[in-house]
Protein backbone atom coordinates (compact mmCIF):
# COMPACT_ATOMS: atom_id res chain seq x y z
CA UNK A 1 0.00 0.00 0.00
CA UNK A 2 1.27 3.44 -0.86
CA UNK A 3 2.26 5.60 2.09
CA UNK A 4 1.44 8.76 0.23
CA UNK A 5 -1.69 10.44 -1.04
CA UNK A 6 -2.38 10.76 -4.75
CA UNK A 7 -1.50 14.41 -4.36
CA UNK A 8 1.78 13.56 -2.64
CA UNK A 9 2.61 11.23 -5.52
CA UNK A 10 1.71 13.88 -8.09
CA UNK A 11 -0.78 11.42 -9.50
CA UNK A 12 -3.08 12.79 -12.16
CA UNK A 13 -6.09 11.42 -10.30
CA UNK A 14 -5.44 13.90 -7.51
CA UNK A 15 -7.05 16.40 -9.86
CA UNK A 16 -10.83 16.60 -9.75
CA UNK A 17 -11.00 17.40 -13.48
CA UNK A 18 -9.21 14.17 -14.36
CA UNK A 19 -11.60 12.13 -12.23
CA UNK A 20 -14.61 13.81 -13.78
CA UNK A 21 -13.17 13.22 -17.23
CA UNK A 22 -12.93 9.48 -16.50
CA UNK A 23 -16.45 9.36 -15.05
CA UNK A 24 -17.86 11.03 -18.14
CA UNK A 25 -16.01 9.11 -20.84
CA UNK A 26 -15.74 5.47 -21.92
CA UNK A 27 -18.79 3.35 -21.09
CA UNK A 28 -20.84 6.45 -20.25
CA UNK A 29 -19.91 8.37 -23.38
CA UNK A 30 -20.42 5.54 -25.84
CA UNK A 31 -23.92 4.80 -24.58
CA UNK A 32 -23.09 1.41 -23.06
CA UNK A 33 -24.36 2.67 -19.71
CA UNK A 34 -26.78 5.53 -19.06
CA UNK A 35 -25.41 8.58 -17.28
CA UNK A 36 -26.79 9.17 -13.79
CA UNK A 37 -28.85 12.09 -15.05
CA UNK A 38 -30.40 9.91 -17.76
CA UNK A 39 -31.11 7.17 -15.29
CA UNK A 40 -32.92 9.29 -12.69
CA UNK A 41 -34.82 11.03 -15.44
CA UNK A 42 -36.48 7.70 -16.25
CA UNK A 43 -38.36 7.98 -12.97
CA UNK A 44 -38.79 11.78 -13.16
CA UNK A 45 -36.31 12.44 -10.38
CA UNK A 46 -34.15 14.94 -12.25
CA UNK A 47 -33.09 17.39 -10.89
CA UNK A 48 -32.42 16.25 -7.33
CA UNK A 49 -33.59 18.96 -4.96
CA UNK A 50 -32.79 19.46 -1.29
CA UNK A 51 -35.36 18.72 1.40
CA UNK A 52 -35.07 20.03 4.93
CA UNK A 53 -31.46 20.62 6.00
CA UNK A 54 -30.75 18.26 8.87
CA UNK A 55 -27.03 17.59 8.85
CA UNK A 56 -24.09 19.88 8.50
CA UNK A 57 -20.95 17.93 7.67
CA UNK A 58 -17.69 19.74 8.22
CA UNK A 59 -14.44 18.49 6.83
CA UNK A 60 -11.84 19.66 9.34
CA UNK A 61 -8.99 18.78 7.02
CA UNK A 62 -7.44 16.18 4.78
CA UNK A 63 -4.63 15.39 7.21
CA UNK A 64 -4.77 11.81 8.50
CA UNK A 65 -2.51 9.37 10.32
CA UNK A 66 -3.59 6.65 7.88
CA UNK A 67 -3.40 6.29 4.09
CA UNK A 68 -6.24 3.85 3.41
CA UNK A 69 -6.30 2.36 -0.07
CA UNK A 70 -9.96 3.20 -0.62
CA UNK A 71 -9.96 6.72 0.83
CA UNK A 72 -12.24 9.02 -1.15
CA UNK A 73 -10.70 12.06 0.52
CA UNK A 74 -7.16 11.21 -0.60
CA UNK A 75 -6.20 11.88 3.01
CA UNK A 76 -2.84 11.16 4.57
CA UNK A 77 -0.05 12.53 6.74
CA UNK A 78 1.24 14.45 3.73
CA UNK A 79 -1.95 16.50 3.37
CA UNK A 80 -1.66 19.88 5.02
CA UNK A 81 -5.08 21.33 4.25
CA UNK A 82 -6.87 21.90 7.55
CA UNK A 83 -9.69 24.17 8.68
CA UNK A 84 -8.60 27.39 10.40
CA UNK A 85 -10.17 28.70 13.60
CA UNK A 86 -11.56 31.59 11.60
CA UNK A 87 -13.49 29.25 9.29
CA UNK A 88 -14.63 27.24 12.31
CA UNK A 89 -16.01 30.44 13.81
CA UNK A 90 -17.92 31.10 10.61
CA UNK A 91 -19.30 27.57 10.81
CA UNK A 92 -20.43 28.11 14.40
CA UNK A 93 -22.34 31.23 13.36
CA UNK A 94 -24.08 29.28 10.63
CA UNK A 95 -24.90 26.40 12.98
CA UNK A 96 -26.65 28.87 15.25
CA UNK A 97 -28.71 30.16 12.36
CA UNK A 98 -29.81 26.90 10.80
CA UNK A 99 -32.22 24.31 12.08
CA UNK A 100 -29.83 21.47 11.32
CA UNK A 101 -29.88 19.12 14.29
CA UNK A 102 -26.75 17.12 13.50
CA UNK A 103 -23.17 18.23 13.17
CA UNK A 104 -20.92 15.67 11.51
CA UNK A 105 -17.17 16.25 11.86
CA UNK A 106 -15.02 14.40 9.40
CA UNK A 107 -11.63 14.55 7.70
CA UNK A 108 -8.98 13.14 7.32
CA UNK A 109 -8.67 12.56 11.01
CA UNK A 110 -10.64 15.49 12.45
CA UNK A 111 -8.85 15.07 15.79
CA UNK A 112 -5.57 16.12 14.14
CA UNK A 113 -6.84 19.63 13.60
CA UNK A 114 -5.21 21.70 16.40
CA UNK A 115 -8.50 23.50 17.06
CA UNK A 116 -10.56 20.30 17.16
CA UNK A 117 -11.17 20.25 20.91
CA UNK A 118 -11.94 23.92 21.09
CA UNK A 119 -14.40 23.52 18.27
CA UNK A 120 -16.17 20.53 19.83
CA UNK A 121 -16.55 22.47 23.09
CA UNK A 122 -18.01 25.47 21.28
CA UNK A 123 -20.25 23.32 19.11
CA UNK A 124 -21.86 21.67 22.14
CA UNK A 125 -22.98 25.13 23.30
CA UNK A 126 -24.99 26.01 20.20
CA UNK A 127 -27.84 23.58 20.52
CA UNK A 128 -26.86 20.63 18.37
CA UNK A 129 -28.75 17.42 19.12
CA UNK A 130 -26.25 14.99 17.65
CA UNK A 131 -22.56 15.81 17.42
CA UNK A 132 -20.80 13.17 15.36
CA UNK A 133 -17.05 12.69 15.14
CA UNK A 134 -15.86 10.31 12.45
CA UNK A 135 -12.89 8.82 14.21
CA UNK A 136 -10.66 6.33 12.46
CA UNK A 137 -9.92 4.58 15.82
CA UNK A 138 -6.15 4.28 15.30
CA UNK A 139 -5.81 8.00 16.03
CA UNK A 140 -6.80 7.26 19.62
CA UNK A 141 -3.66 5.14 19.91
CA UNK A 142 -1.47 7.17 17.53
CA UNK A 143 0.39 9.07 20.26
CA UNK A 144 0.05 10.19 23.85
CA UNK A 145 -1.65 13.44 22.91
CA UNK A 146 -4.69 11.44 21.78
CA UNK A 147 -4.90 8.80 24.51
CA UNK A 148 -7.55 10.75 26.41
CA UNK A 149 -9.86 11.11 23.41
CA UNK A 150 -12.39 8.56 24.75
CA UNK A 151 -12.72 10.64 27.93
CA UNK A 152 -12.92 13.84 25.91
CA UNK A 153 -15.64 12.38 23.70
CA UNK A 154 -17.54 11.23 26.75
CA UNK A 155 -17.32 14.60 28.45
CA UNK A 156 -18.95 16.26 25.46
CA UNK A 157 -21.36 13.46 24.69
CA UNK A 158 -19.86 13.08 21.24
CA UNK A 159 -21.39 10.42 19.00
CA UNK A 160 -18.44 8.37 17.75
CA UNK A 161 -18.63 6.80 14.30
CA UNK A 162 -15.67 4.64 13.36
CA UNK A 163 -14.52 2.67 10.35
CA UNK A 164 -14.02 -1.06 10.56
CA UNK A 165 -13.84 -2.83 7.20
CA UNK A 166 -13.98 -6.36 8.57
CA UNK A 167 -13.93 -8.42 11.71
CA UNK A 168 -10.78 -10.20 10.58
CA UNK A 169 -7.25 -8.85 10.72
CA UNK A 170 -6.35 -9.79 7.14
CA UNK A 171 -9.14 -7.92 5.40
CA UNK A 172 -8.84 -4.89 7.65
CA UNK A 173 -5.10 -4.48 7.29
CA UNK A 174 -5.23 -4.90 3.52
CA UNK A 175 -7.54 -1.93 3.18
CA UNK A 176 -6.28 0.28 5.97
CA UNK A 177 -2.65 -0.71 6.56
CA UNK A 178 -0.65 -3.25 8.58
CA UNK A 179 -1.44 -3.20 12.29
CA UNK A 180 -4.64 -1.19 11.89
CA UNK A 181 -6.84 -4.07 12.99
CA UNK A 182 -5.08 -4.64 16.32
CA UNK A 183 -4.92 -0.92 17.07
CA UNK A 184 -8.59 -0.49 16.19
CA UNK A 185 -9.56 -3.34 18.49
CA UNK A 186 -7.57 -1.74 21.28
CA UNK A 187 -9.24 1.63 20.64
CA UNK A 188 -12.70 0.04 20.62
CA UNK A 189 -11.95 -1.59 23.96
CA UNK A 190 -10.98 1.79 25.38
CA UNK A 191 -14.17 3.35 24.10
CA UNK A 192 -16.18 0.51 25.62
CA UNK A 193 -14.31 0.97 28.89
CA UNK A 194 -15.64 4.53 29.31
CA UNK A 195 -19.14 3.40 28.36
CA UNK A 196 -19.22 3.89 24.59
CA UNK A 197 -21.21 1.36 22.58
CA UNK A 198 -22.44 -0.55 25.62
CA UNK A 199 -26.00 -1.88 25.48
CA UNK A 200 -28.36 0.86 26.60
CA UNK A 201 -25.58 3.43 26.94
CA UNK A 202 -26.30 7.02 25.89
CA UNK A 203 -22.72 7.20 24.58
CA UNK A 204 -23.21 6.20 20.99
CA UNK A 205 -20.61 4.20 19.13
CA UNK A 206 -21.42 3.14 15.59
CA UNK A 207 -19.20 1.42 13.07
CA UNK A 208 -18.84 2.06 9.39
CA UNK A 209 -18.23 -0.79 7.03
CA UNK A 210 -16.78 -0.17 3.56
CA UNK A 211 -16.17 -3.19 1.36
CA UNK A 212 -12.45 -3.88 1.03
CA UNK A 213 -12.44 -4.28 -2.72
CA UNK A 214 -14.38 -3.90 -5.95
CA UNK A 215 -17.71 -5.15 -4.66
CA UNK A 216 -20.78 -3.64 -3.05
CA UNK A 217 -21.74 -3.94 0.59
CA UNK A 218 -24.12 -6.76 1.47
CA UNK A 219 -27.21 -6.40 3.60
CA UNK A 220 -26.52 -3.89 6.39
CA UNK A 221 -28.43 -5.73 9.09
CA UNK A 222 -26.87 -9.12 8.27
CA UNK A 223 -23.41 -7.55 8.37
CA UNK A 224 -24.20 -5.84 11.66
CA UNK A 225 -25.24 -9.17 13.14
CA UNK A 226 -22.04 -10.84 11.97
CA UNK A 227 -19.83 -7.98 13.16
CA UNK A 228 -21.52 -7.95 16.56
CA UNK A 229 -21.24 -11.67 17.00
CA UNK A 230 -17.56 -11.95 16.12
CA UNK A 231 -16.34 -8.73 17.76
CA UNK A 232 -18.11 -9.72 20.94
CA UNK A 233 -17.08 -13.36 20.89
CA UNK A 234 -13.45 -12.81 19.97
CA UNK A 235 -12.70 -9.50 21.68
CA UNK A 236 -15.58 -8.71 24.03
CA UNK A 237 -16.34 -5.56 22.05
CA UNK A 238 -19.75 -3.84 21.94
CA UNK A 239 -21.07 -1.24 19.54
CA UNK A 240 -24.50 0.06 18.58
CA UNK A 241 -25.07 0.14 14.84
CA UNK A 242 -23.20 -0.71 11.70
CA UNK A 243 -23.49 1.56 8.67
CA UNK A 244 -22.74 -0.24 5.41
CA UNK A 245 -21.36 2.31 2.98
CA UNK A 246 -20.71 1.81 -0.71
CA UNK A 247 -17.31 2.96 -1.98
CA UNK A 248 -17.80 5.70 -4.55
CA UNK A 249 -15.64 5.57 -7.66
CA UNK A 250 -13.57 8.65 -6.91
CA UNK A 251 -10.09 9.51 -5.65
CA UNK A 252 -8.00 6.60 -4.34
CA UNK A 253 -10.79 4.09 -4.77
CA UNK A 254 -11.01 5.13 -8.42
CA UNK A 255 -7.25 4.70 -8.69
CA UNK A 256 -7.59 1.20 -7.26
CA UNK A 257 -10.47 0.32 -9.59
CA UNK A 258 -8.52 1.38 -12.64
CA UNK A 259 -5.22 -0.22 -11.57
CA UNK A 260 -6.93 -3.53 -10.76
CA UNK A 261 -8.93 -3.44 -14.01
CA UNK A 262 -12.18 -3.46 -12.08
CA UNK A 263 -13.46 -0.03 -13.07
CA UNK A 264 -15.91 -1.05 -15.79
CA UNK A 265 -17.27 -4.04 -13.88
CA UNK A 266 -17.72 -1.91 -10.81
CA UNK A 267 -19.64 0.75 -12.72
CA UNK A 268 -21.79 -1.98 -14.25
CA UNK A 269 -22.45 -3.39 -10.79
CA UNK A 270 -23.47 0.05 -9.51
CA UNK A 271 -25.76 0.71 -12.46
CA UNK A 272 -27.24 -2.81 -12.25
CA UNK A 273 -27.97 -2.30 -8.57
CA UNK A 274 -29.55 1.12 -9.22
CA UNK A 275 -32.57 1.52 -6.98
CA UNK A 276 -34.90 4.39 -7.93
CA UNK A 277 -36.39 4.34 -4.43
CA UNK A 278 -33.03 5.36 -2.97
CA UNK A 279 -32.87 8.57 -5.00
CA UNK A 280 -35.30 10.52 -2.88
CA UNK A 281 -33.22 10.00 0.25
CA UNK A 282 -29.69 10.42 -1.03
CA UNK A 283 -27.49 12.21 1.45
CA UNK A 284 -27.37 15.52 -0.43
CA UNK A 285 -31.11 15.98 0.15
CA UNK A 286 -30.65 16.65 3.87
CA UNK A 287 -26.93 17.32 4.28
CA UNK A 288 -24.59 20.11 3.39
CA UNK A 289 -20.85 19.61 3.26
CA UNK A 290 -18.32 22.31 4.16
CA UNK A 291 -14.69 21.92 3.13
CA UNK A 292 -11.66 22.82 5.24
CA UNK A 293 -11.48 26.15 3.43
CA UNK A 294 -15.15 26.98 3.88
CA UNK A 295 -16.63 26.14 0.48
CA UNK A 296 -20.06 24.58 0.33
CA UNK A 297 -20.82 21.31 -1.42
CA UNK A 298 -23.84 19.06 -1.85
CA UNK A 299 -21.87 16.25 -0.20
CA UNK A 300 -18.40 15.14 0.80
CA UNK A 301 -17.97 13.35 -2.54
CA UNK A 302 -18.76 16.45 -4.56
CA UNK A 303 -16.27 18.25 -2.35
CA UNK A 304 -13.54 15.86 -3.47
CA UNK A 305 -14.58 16.38 -7.10
CA UNK A 306 -14.55 20.12 -6.52
CA UNK A 307 -18.18 20.44 -7.58
CA UNK A 308 -19.37 23.35 -5.45
CA UNK A 309 -23.06 24.00 -4.77
CA UNK A 310 -24.88 25.72 -7.58
CA UNK A 311 -26.01 29.30 -7.03
CA UNK A 312 -24.36 32.57 -6.21
CA UNK A 313 -23.37 31.99 -2.59
CA UNK A 314 -20.92 29.11 -2.44
CA UNK A 315 -18.98 29.93 0.71
CA UNK A 316 -19.74 29.63 4.41
CA UNK A 317 -18.92 33.33 4.79
CA UNK A 318 -21.92 34.23 2.64
CA UNK A 319 -24.15 31.35 3.75
CA UNK A 320 -27.66 31.85 2.46
CA UNK A 321 -30.09 29.14 3.42
CA UNK A 322 -32.90 30.39 1.26
CA UNK A 323 -30.77 30.19 -1.85
CA UNK A 324 -29.39 26.79 -0.86
CA UNK A 325 -32.85 25.35 -0.36
CA UNK A 326 -33.70 26.44 -3.86
CA UNK A 327 -30.82 24.81 -5.70
CA UNK A 328 -30.37 21.82 -7.95
CA UNK A 329 -27.90 19.24 -6.66
CA UNK A 330 -24.81 18.81 -8.85
CA UNK A 331 -24.62 15.20 -10.01
CA UNK A 332 -22.33 12.96 -12.02
CA UNK A 333 -21.77 9.24 -12.50
CA UNK A 334 -20.24 8.79 -9.02
CA UNK A 335 -23.78 9.36 -7.67
CA UNK A 336 -24.61 5.79 -8.70
CA UNK A 337 -22.73 4.84 -5.53
CA UNK A 338 -25.48 6.43 -3.45
CA UNK A 339 -28.36 4.65 -5.18
CA UNK A 340 -27.08 1.07 -5.44
CA UNK A 341 -29.10 -1.59 -3.63
CA UNK A 342 -30.47 -0.22 -0.39
CA UNK A 343 -28.69 3.06 -1.12
CA UNK A 344 -25.73 4.50 0.74
CA UNK A 345 -24.93 7.58 2.77
CA UNK A 346 -22.68 8.55 5.65
CA UNK A 347 -25.47 7.20 7.88
CA UNK A 348 -25.62 3.87 6.00
CA UNK A 349 -28.53 2.64 3.89
CA UNK A 350 -31.23 5.11 2.85
CA UNK A 351 -34.21 2.87 2.13
CA UNK B 352 -10.96 -11.27 -32.20
CA UNK B 353 -13.93 -11.16 -29.89
CA UNK B 354 -14.05 -13.99 -27.38
CA UNK B 355 -16.51 -16.67 -28.49
CA UNK B 356 -16.63 -18.89 -25.42
CA UNK B 357 -16.93 -17.76 -21.83
CA UNK B 358 -16.61 -14.01 -22.20
CA UNK B 359 -16.78 -12.53 -18.68
CA UNK B 360 -18.86 -9.66 -20.05
CA UNK B 361 -21.58 -12.17 -21.03
CA UNK B 362 -22.55 -12.57 -17.39
CA UNK B 363 -23.87 -9.00 -17.40
CA UNK B 364 -26.15 -9.99 -20.27
CA UNK B 365 -27.68 -12.94 -18.43
CA UNK B 366 -31.04 -11.22 -18.05
CA UNK B 367 -31.30 -10.83 -21.82
CA UNK B 368 -32.32 -14.52 -22.13
CA UNK B 369 -35.78 -13.23 -21.26
CA UNK B 370 -35.96 -11.39 -24.58
CA UNK B 371 -36.41 -14.62 -26.53
CA UNK B 372 -38.81 -16.21 -24.11
CA UNK B 373 -40.41 -13.60 -21.93
CA UNK B 374 -42.61 -15.87 -19.82
CA UNK B 375 -40.11 -18.61 -19.06
CA UNK B 376 -37.26 -16.15 -18.53
CA UNK B 377 -39.30 -14.06 -16.11
CA UNK B 378 -40.47 -17.14 -14.25
CA UNK B 379 -36.91 -18.37 -13.96
CA UNK B 380 -35.57 -15.07 -12.60
CA UNK B 381 -38.46 -14.74 -10.14
CA UNK B 382 -37.78 -18.24 -8.91
CA UNK B 383 -34.04 -17.63 -8.78
CA UNK B 384 -34.49 -14.44 -6.78
CA UNK B 385 -36.84 -16.15 -4.37
CA UNK B 386 -34.47 -19.07 -3.78
CA UNK B 387 -31.73 -16.74 -2.61
CA UNK B 388 -33.86 -14.76 -0.21
CA UNK B 389 -33.31 -15.13 3.50
CA UNK B 390 -35.34 -18.17 4.61
CA UNK B 391 -34.77 -21.14 6.87
CA UNK B 392 -31.21 -20.74 5.63
CA UNK B 393 -29.55 -17.33 5.76
CA UNK B 394 -28.70 -15.60 2.49
CA UNK B 395 -25.08 -15.98 3.51
CA UNK B 396 -25.38 -19.76 3.85
CA UNK B 397 -27.11 -19.93 0.49
CA UNK B 398 -24.34 -17.93 -1.09
CA UNK B 399 -21.75 -20.42 0.16
CA UNK B 400 -23.78 -23.37 -1.11
CA UNK B 401 -24.06 -21.64 -4.48
CA UNK B 402 -20.32 -21.06 -4.51
CA UNK B 403 -19.60 -24.74 -3.88
CA UNK B 404 -22.09 -25.86 -6.53
CA UNK B 405 -20.70 -23.29 -8.98
CA UNK B 406 -17.42 -25.16 -8.70
CA UNK B 407 -18.82 -28.64 -9.08
CA UNK B 408 -20.80 -27.38 -12.09
CA UNK B 409 -17.58 -25.71 -13.22
CA UNK B 410 -19.44 -22.65 -14.38
CA UNK B 411 -17.06 -19.69 -14.59
CA UNK B 412 -19.95 -17.22 -14.60
CA UNK B 413 -21.39 -18.66 -11.40
CA UNK B 414 -17.95 -18.80 -9.80
CA UNK B 415 -17.40 -15.09 -10.51
CA UNK B 416 -20.89 -14.20 -9.38
CA UNK B 417 -20.82 -16.11 -6.10
CA UNK B 418 -17.25 -15.19 -5.26
CA UNK B 419 -18.36 -11.57 -5.42
CA UNK B 420 -21.60 -12.33 -3.61
CA UNK B 421 -19.68 -14.07 -0.83
CA UNK B 422 -17.30 -11.13 -0.46
CA UNK B 423 -20.27 -8.77 -0.26
CA UNK B 424 -21.62 -10.79 2.61
CA UNK B 425 -18.33 -10.60 4.47
CA UNK B 426 -17.45 -14.26 3.89
CA UNK B 427 -13.75 -14.90 4.42
CA UNK B 428 -11.33 -16.59 2.01
CA UNK B 429 -11.00 -19.53 4.39
CA UNK B 430 -14.76 -20.08 4.47
CA UNK B 431 -14.94 -19.85 0.69
CA UNK B 432 -12.18 -22.38 0.13
CA UNK B 433 -13.72 -24.77 2.66
CA UNK B 434 -16.99 -24.56 0.74
CA UNK B 435 -15.16 -25.45 -2.47
CA UNK B 436 -13.63 -28.46 -0.70
CA UNK B 437 -17.08 -29.59 0.38
CA UNK B 438 -18.11 -29.51 -3.28
CA UNK B 439 -14.93 -31.33 -4.31
CA UNK B 440 -15.37 -33.98 -1.61
CA UNK B 441 -18.93 -34.72 -2.73
CA UNK B 442 -17.82 -34.77 -6.34
CA UNK B 443 -14.98 -37.23 -5.66
CA UNK B 444 -17.13 -39.19 -3.22
CA UNK B 445 -19.79 -39.49 -5.89
CA UNK B 446 -17.17 -40.78 -8.29
CA UNK B 447 -15.69 -43.24 -5.83
CA UNK B 448 -18.96 -44.60 -4.48
CA UNK B 449 -19.56 -45.88 -8.01
CA UNK B 450 -16.53 -48.07 -7.36
CA UNK B 451 -18.93 -50.28 -5.42
CA UNK B 452 -20.96 -50.75 -8.56
CA UNK B 453 -17.78 -51.66 -10.40
CA UNK B 454 -16.84 -54.14 -7.69
CA UNK B 455 -20.31 -55.73 -7.79
CA UNK B 456 -20.10 -56.03 -11.53
CA UNK B 457 -16.63 -57.56 -11.40
CA UNK B 458 -17.74 -60.06 -8.78
CA UNK B 459 -20.74 -60.96 -10.86
CA UNK B 460 -18.81 -61.44 -14.10
CA UNK B 461 -15.71 -63.20 -12.80
CA UNK B 462 -15.71 -66.86 -11.99
Ligand code: SF4
Pocket residue numbers: 064065066067068070071072073074075076107108109136
Ligand atom coordinates in the same frame (compact mmCIF):
# COMPACT_ATOMS: atom_id res chain seq x y z
S1 SF4 C 1 -10.36 6.49 4.94
FE1 SF4 C 1 -10.40 7.73 6.79
S2 SF4 C 1 -8.76 6.90 8.05
FE2 SF4 C 1 -8.41 6.18 5.98
S3 SF4 C 1 -7.01 7.68 5.05
FE3 SF4 C 1 -9.09 8.30 4.55
S4 SF4 C 1 -9.66 9.75 6.14
FE4 SF4 C 1 -7.90 8.60 6.90
Ligand code: SF4
Pocket residue numbers: 282283284285298299300301302329330331332334335338
Ligand atom coordinates in the same frame (compact mmCIF):
# COMPACT_ATOMS: atom_id res chain seq x y z
S1 SF4 D 1 -22.67 11.62 -4.64
FE1 SF4 D 1 -23.38 13.41 -3.49
S2 SF4 D 1 -24.54 14.55 -4.98
FE2 SF4 D 1 -24.37 12.51 -5.78
S3 SF4 D 1 -26.22 11.46 -5.05
FE3 SF4 D 1 -24.59 11.07 -3.59
S4 SF4 D 1 -24.86 12.60 -2.03
FE4 SF4 D 1 -25.98 13.30 -3.83
